[in-house]
Structure formats: C-alpha cells, structure tokens
Amino acid sequence: MDPRRPPRTVPDPKVRHVGFFAPGADAPPPPDRSNSAPPDPLSSSPPAAAHLTPPGTSISPVMIPPPRHSAAPLSPRRRDSFIVGSYSGKRFLDVGSPTASTASATDDWALPTSADSAWVGDTVGAGASSLPPVGSAAMIAKGLASSVPATAGLTAVSNVHRSAGVSGKPSGAASKVQGDKPKQSKPLKEKTTKAERRALQEAQRAAKAAAKGVGGKASVHMSEVVLASDVESVEVPKAHFQRNDIAAVNEKKVIDRQLEKDRKKDVPQPRMQYDDKSRVEKAKKRAVLKQTEARNRVELFRHLPQYERGTLLPDLQSRFFQLDPVHPAISKVGFQYLSGDISGSNARCIAMLQAIREAIIDYSVPPGKALVRDLTSKIGSYVSFLIECRPLSISMGNAIRYLKNRIAKLPLTLSESEAKATVVADIDRFIHDKIILADKMIVKHAVTKIRDGDVLLTYGSSSVVEMILLHAHELGKQFRVVVVDSRPKLEGQLLLRKLVGKGLSCTYTHINAISYIMHEVSRVFLGASSVLSNGTVYSRVGTACVAMVAHTFHVPVMVCCETYKFHERVQLDSICSNELGDPDVICKVRGRDEINFLDGWTNGNNLQLLNLIYDATPSDYVSMIITDYGMVPPTSVPVIVREYRKEQLWI
C-alpha cells in the first residue's frame, strides 16, 4: 500500500455522501454525513457491533470496499477477504493469463456464500465498515421513498438518482446530489439547513433514547432496527451528529467549499461538438494529425467527428519520426488504436496507461519548470494525440482523470525521481486494482450465477465475459455458450476461437438470428464500455438489441463492468454521443466477395454509410450489473459512481 496517503485524515467534505461512507478512522465527520463513525466511542460502538454481528444475513445490494487503511476491528473471516481484496503482491504479474490466475486465486479468496437473491452481493467488499446495513437501508429507502419522512429520508434516499419519489429531501443538498453536479455552496442557506437538521436529529435521538434505553442491549436493537425499517436505519447514523461542535463545522465548511470547486472541475466538460465550425477550425490548427473528412457525412451525426480512416495511417507512418512532442510508446499505442489492433476498452486503457508509464519513466523535468505542471501538460498532449487517433473511451477518460489527479496532488517536497516513481506506482496500482483485480472480482461474482445446464448468450467479445465463461468451465460447470456476432467487426469470432479452443460447447450466430436463438437461452452476459449514472449501459453497438430481445423473452441480462468504467454522465439515446467507425467497411463484407452491390456507388451524394461503434442500452433491459463491488441493480449506479470517485480522489 502506498505509504503516503496523508489526506486520509482530512474529513470527507462531500456533503452528500451518505449511503456508503468512510471508515471509522475518520476524524470528526462533517455534520451531514450521517453514517461516518463519530468520535465518541460510546455512541459509535452500537452501529459497529451491529454491523459485525450479522455477517451473511445482511442484504446489502451495493458494497463498496472501504479505503484500505481502515481495518477497524473485524471478524477474522472478514479480515481475510478484506485483505485479499486489497492485496496487490504476487498476483500483479498475472495480467496475461487472467483465468489461470483467477483459478489460483480461488483458494485463498475466501469467497463468502452469496445468497440467491439477485442483488445480494457477497461480503468481500464489506470488510471494514458498518456499510451493509446502511446500504440496505438506502435500497429500502429507495423502494419506500414515498414513505420516508422528509427529515429522515434526506441523504440516504438521495443516493439513488432514479427513485422518483425522493422528493422528501428538505434542502438544496438533495437536489445537488440529484444533479450530481457541484453547486456553488451557499453558506447561509446551508447553515440554516444544517441547523434545522441538527435540531431534528436531536429530537429524534431523544425520542429514541427514551424508547430504547441505553447499554449493551442497544447494539442488538440497533441492528434489528437497521435491517427492519428504513426510517430508523437512516436515523441511526444520524444520531451521532450532534456531537460535532460548531468550530469543526465551520472549519469543514471552508474545506467543503474548496472541494466543491474541485468537484465542479471534475464534472465532465461538454464534449467537442463537431458541427461547431469555429471550434473545429481551432482544433484543426492544433492537431498533430491531418485527417480528411468523410465525403458523405451522416446528417444525424454531424456533431461527431467523421473522418476517413484509410488516409490517416499511411500519413502517420510516414511522419513517424517527425512527431517530436509524442513519446514513441505513445505513438505506437496511437497507431494500434488507429489500425484497430487494440480494441476493447480494458485493453485500450491498459495499453494507454502503460504507454504513459513508459513516457513518464523517460521523462525529465525541463529546467525552470515545475514537475507537476509540466508533466500534466505533457500528459495532456499525449492524450490529445491519442484522441486524434481514436476518440477516448469513457474508461480511458476516467483513468486519465485519475492520473492527472494523482499528479496534481504530488507533494511539492518530493524530488523528481521520487515523484516519478510515485506516479508510476500509481499507474501500476490503477491497472492492478481497478482492472485486473476488478475483473477477478467480477468473475467471482458472476460465476455464482451460472448453473449446470445453462445456456449462456454473449454478444461480441468482452474480455471479462470471456474470463467468466472460461472460469466457470474450469470449475466444471456444464453449460453451453451462444456467441452472437455482428458486422462489421465480427469480434465474436475471436471469442469463439478462444472458447472452442478451451473445449467449451459453442453456438455461433449473427445478431439477426437473435430472436431465433433466444428461445433456448437462460442467461445473457454482456460486457460494457461504460455504465452511465442513469443506468444506461454504453456498449458495443448491438448490445441494446440483444438486451431488448432478451428482455422480451424474459431472459435475465447481466452486464459485467468494472467500476472504473462508470461515469456520471447521463445519456438517453445512442445519437448524442457516440463514435463513428470507418464507413467503408460497411459496404464491403469480409469473406463474401459476391456482395459488391455498392462498389462505385459510395461517391454519390445520396448514399451515406453509417458505422456506429456504440449504442446505449436503456436500464430497463438490464437485470443486474456485475461489478467488482458486487452485483447491483442499474439504479445503484450513481451511488457507485459517487463513492468510487470519492475513493479515487483519496487513494
């Protein structure tokens, strides 16, 4: 673990983080973070005990592993799993053979029994904190949002974006959360809100104390209460607030405001709109690559870049030695993106991070410049080069944001080599924790959903779904796989090759036959490029069709996605934001030379070829999302997004 993690002691300033929370080690918590552990041992012990006592029974839909240093008193079993989850030693090199490593990992990953209920995650992530009951509380609160009194419902309920009935929130804080946008903090207004809240809490606590009495029994009571009733469970953590003194509140407010600003910066910039002439011109001037615009642009997609692919690569190659601002490792990755040699968001992200890692190793601070600033701008230029090669996927955007954040937070006291080593270690840790380890966790969760005799359908080629299938096969489960594929990439054939090579029984078909084949399917496993915070799954084009047909046939659809790919953006259709591939591959069918009707017609004005890369699957079609934090419904995505971002800022 990273030795320098000083900001951990800084209390989490984000007002709205309630459903999942920081470890008990936190210093005085902000007044409205209802569930952080209070400084007072007396009042803190009941909830903690409550959370430890019911290990397997707590129904928590979302589990977020707590920051690692906070190994509070744990039951031994929990500590086991917890340690494994965050442990990064020997398995770090297992990148190449994920399934083998997963297999080897199985014995020491004490996998808790997962209950049958769809959203019951296992307890791996739940290790250190009093999280599960609150998580469940949040979910229950979502379900019963309408019944939650305004005061009690406030923050826990507001975790859940999509619950319509969350009108019970009293103040601006709630709406702020809903938008997931930082709002200018308004001290005056907040103060009144908090004061109100505190008064309410006081009253509630008094009532509770009267009702329950004090002592050792309290913990049992609490746990029951937590699991049983939403209202009370929300109250439990709140009971601790009034311990905070005013001074702490004020101090916090300052930090709060500052972090509010930070947060605002973090909100994704509006993307480049390519129908904005002036901006496009500006971008062209800056561009390293010269791209020719496609001749027949699809009218609906004028806001997206539509370039001719074929012309770019030779041009780049000829200028390979002139691209001075770009590190060779970066330009290599860029070419690979461009030619499609690396595809799949995990592979692309890892390739990019490793290229940046190499570039950082070779980097030296120019005289007279500050490392932090120069390195950030350097990485910025690398990234814009990569964007020119191929637009970044959302996961890559997240990774870069993480990286820039880390660099910005480098202590100024570090020497250059130390700083570089730190950043490199950060990159390594990101790759390992967020991708490799996350995939293992997903495999672990997902395998529990495969039974003997199942017919599993997958679409395209997702690396994590492949790992799941292979792992289940290694476990000796008897099942059949249907690989559905579509033009133009035909990635399914690659997956098919690998699966058949390992001895799995496979059926291969194309996407048009989906409703023919869906009759025999019992589960659908899909990969995703990203999961957006309204639950929309942004993935390879065609995924939406598969999910829709599966939904119509009442087949459960499980989307496997690492949390680092989650994003707070929302999207309703596949048009507003997408990526367009090379249009020419549409009219040429690989391996079918007789399909040449459109030869010579592509120059006409009337014909447009549209090669969409992604589409957006509405959350209605998704039964569950399997993440490294457990199995969650699509409605819980915003919660994970927020918690994950917090964690990311902290690491």
Add this chain to the structure above:
Amino acid sequence: MPDVQALVNEFLNKLKKRKIEGSQATAKQTAELLRSVISQQRVPRTNQAGALIDAVRAIGEQLIVANPIELAVGNIVRRVLHIIREEDLSLTTAAVAELNLSTVSDDDDDGGGGDQDDRPVLSAAAVAAAARNTLRPPSLQMLLEGAPDFVAVPRSSSSGGDSEGKSKSMDRNSRTRKLKHDIIEAVNELIQDITTCHELIAEQAVEHIHQNEVILTLGSSKTVLEFLCAAKEKKRSFRVFVAEGAPRYQGHLLAKELVARGLQTTLITDSAVFAMISRVNMVIVGSHAVMANGGVIAPVGMNMVALAAQKHAVPFVVLAGSHKVILVYIGASTCRGPMLCPLYPHNPEVLLNELRSPSELLDFGEFSDCLDFGSGDGSPLLHVVNPTFDYVPPKAVSLFITDTGGHNPSYMYRLIADYYSADDLVVQRRHAAGN
C-alpha cells in the same frame, strides 16, 4: 401427359434446390405450372371439377413437399383449387338458374363484383359472385328470413361429386370446354394479379409517407422498393435507413436501387437498428408470408426490428401482396375446431424456418477443425445457426398494406376466407400429416 410431368419435375427440382427466390417469383411460376396442368388434364364426362381438383392437388402435394418453407407454393395451389371450385359452382348455379329462373332474382345486389367486361353476359365471374352470394348470404333480409337451404346447396355442390346430379341436363361437351376455359381464364387473372400487385401496393405509398419522413427498412424487398419509389415519384422527399440484413446483405442491393433513384439513403448495420430507431418515423418492410392470425414470416432479423419499433412506438408497416402471401395456417383452422391444424405454429420461428449454410457466417477455412462432425465423438463443439426467417407476432405489426388496401393484423383471417375455400385447408392437413 408426359410433357406436363416433365414441367412439373423441372419445377420440383428448382424448388428443391432453392433456385427460385422470392415469394412472388415462386407464386407466379407455380400458377403458370398449374395452368398448364389444367389445360393438359383430360377430364372425364362426369365430375370434371373433381378430376381437375384431384390432379391439381396431386401436383400441389409434390410441390409443397419439395419446399415446405416456400409457403407461396401451397397458397397458390389452394388458390387454384379454390378457383376450380368457384368456377364449377358458378356453372352449376348458371345451370340451375336456367332451369329455375327464380334463383336469379336473388342475385340482385352484386352482379358486377369483379368480373371482366369481355366476358359473355352469363360470365363465370358474375355467376361466381352470385354463387358466393349464396355461399355467405350477406343481405339482411336473408339473415332475417334465415334460409338455411341456400347455404346447404352450395356446400354440397362444392365438394365436387354431387353437383353433377343437378346439371345432367346440360350439354356435357360444351360444359366441359367451358369449365376448363373459365378456370384457365381465372388462373390467368391470378397470374396477372400476382405480377401487378406491386403497383397496386405502391399506389398507396403517398397516403402513408409524408414530407421529411424517416423510414427504416431491413433487407431488400421488391415491394418495398416500388413502394418507396412510388412515393418519391410523387415528389415526396424523405430519408431511408436501410439495415443491411445479414447474412444475405440484400440491404446493399436495396440501398443501391434507392440511391439510383435519387433517394437519400443511409446504410446501417443490423446491430445499429436499435440505436437508430428512435429517430425513425416509420418502419416499412416486406414479408415472406403472412399468417392467418396476422403474424408475419419475414426475413431473419425482422423480429428484432419489430420489437425495437414497438419499444419506441414507431409504426411497423408490412407490405404484402395478398395473393401470394396470405397463408392458411393458423387462425382459420383453429376456429374450426375439428380441422385444427397440427402445424399450429406455437413456435413458428423454429417450425416454419429453414437453416442455411454456416458458410455465410463463418469462413470454413478458419473454423473447419471445430465444425467437423466426423472426428472425435461425432458431436462437434461448434454449432452455427443461420436461420432464414423470423416470425413477427401480430401484436408487433401496426398495419398491413396489401393490394386491397390497408388492414389490421386482426383482419387477416377474414381475407383468407375470401381467397381460399375451407375444404382446401383439410388438404393441407393431409400434407402435413403425410410429411
């Protein structure tokens, strides 16, 4: 009739080898073949209609067996059988009318229904209309008076044998020639209808397509092409999204034709259908066959499109020439309890489908080792599924546009009653049992 047999065999071969593509071509050729069968068929002095029916039925059976998936064959056989029955019936009615003029007075309301001008005064069509009139008494007066004998008489006569008894007084020679002549005329008319149904459907295009419409279609269908072009000729400007329709990629062909006629066309992959359908105003597709319950057998992938359209509340319009595609399978037979068709497609995706070669999906060179049935234990790890058709349930269809106008899916069973006679459904059942 050796030459007829040769023709039949040739056609059978073509059907078996799937050389004939498209239900329209199949329908037309079937009708032409049956026409020559009828003209070559020697008819006995008695029961000519019965003999013709038997001959057509025998050949029809072979044809249907040759390609049970090409539903147009069976439909045309039934149509021709129906024509024979009707012509026979009309002659009979005419004969009865000559004997007993009072029956003619019943024939007051629809004497002109669909007959040709060049026919003799006592044309077969006119009398057929009269006969139909007696078959299904439409007038309120009849309903009120409740005359069951009108129904009973043609019922028995349509079964072939009994009708002879009533017309014995007729000059048999002239009747024989007249019957065959009328039947061939009617079959010619059928062939004519099949060839012109595109135009009839296309004529309605302007009623359904407005300015700036965005239309999505999948694969290629001549009817759809004609339909869109007809709207274009009427100076409507609209855009078309064409999904390519794997694994045959007929969409490329359609896109080319549309571009050649100056329509704004965008070719998309099938997987992008869901992404694009939210920006589409209407889905217009062709069909392979229409079921009696209003379901559609269509090129593979259509169900996906229909579901997506349904989810986005986009109208899903099916173009169907009513001659060739109305199929007699489901609704009509289920509502007649005892004739319940054993082929009721509770699973039409599977039962009325045909699997094509895997080579359209996978390169044999790459995957030959996995596809080998001979090696190992005989069950290869890899299966490739490449169906030809999809079944679109009636609830996903917004509208059928046929050459007789637009219809709801729920109305399809009624059209069947117009085109086929109930007796032939039983024939189909024998076929199915025989298979």
